[in-house]
Amino acid sequence: MKLLLHSCCAPCGGQVINELKKEGHDVSVYFYNPNIFPEDEYKLRLGEVKRYTEKLGVELIEGKYAHDEWLELIKGLEDEPEKGPRCEKCFMHRLGEVAQRASEDGFDGFASTLTISPHKPAEMINQIGHEFAQFYNLKFIDTIWRKHDGYKKSCEISHDQNFHRQDYCGCEFSQRG
Ligand code: SF4
Numbered sequence: 075m076k077l078l079l080h081s082c083c084a085p086c087g088g089q090v091i092n093e094l095k096k097e098g099h100d101v102s103v104y105f106y107n108p109n110i111f112p113e114d115e116y117k118l119r120l121g122e123v124k125r126y127t128e129k130l131g132v133e134l135i136e137g138k139y140a141h142d143e144w145l146e147l148i149k150g151l152e153d154e155p156e157k158g159p160r161c162e163k164c165f166m167h168r169l170g171e172v173a174q175r176a177s178e179d180g181f182d183g184f185a186s187t188l189t190i191s192p193h194k195p196a197e198m199i200n201q202i203g204h205e206f207a208q209f210y211n212l213k214f215i216d217t218i219w220r221k222h223d224g225y226k227k228s229c230e231i232s233h234d235q236n237f238h239r240q241d242y243c244g245c246e247f248s249q250r251g
Contacts, residue, residue, distance in 0.1 A: 075182035076100045080172040082107050084122035084237040086187040089228035090219050103127050106137030106171050108144040109164050110244040122238050152247050157195045165202050173206035183213030190219035190228050
């Protein structure tokens, strides 16, 4: 199917793009991540996704980077731990935008690379994905990408492609480590 894939960075995207293409989907990548801070890090992650999609001949759509609006959205949740309500809002915001874009641009469905990370709550992400899919009448691919050695393969691709690998999720509140 014609599929819009939300990608947060090249290390998470590489393996998922390859898998979806192997399954026969016509994949376009949507880089929509206004959560990433600082802007230099945002540009670095976007640049790496661009480098890999160009190499594969996959379309890349760049979203708007409005970090101030994202900060407004999560106001009051800054001190929440990862996988908590701040992250839930962050996933809802990004997947909601991806689903809307998929619907407007005539895609059959959408997916996200987020579940390749062992640090992300896959059930929460998939529930949000399914809710937006139902709202927009789209399909949502809910594969938990880290399973079946997916995470290991993504690390191998990152190593082979020499991708920039960040050591925090994305926002300033995940930098505290
Ligand atoms: S830790 Fe990651 S998922 Fe959670 S709010 Fe920050 S950027 Fe979003």
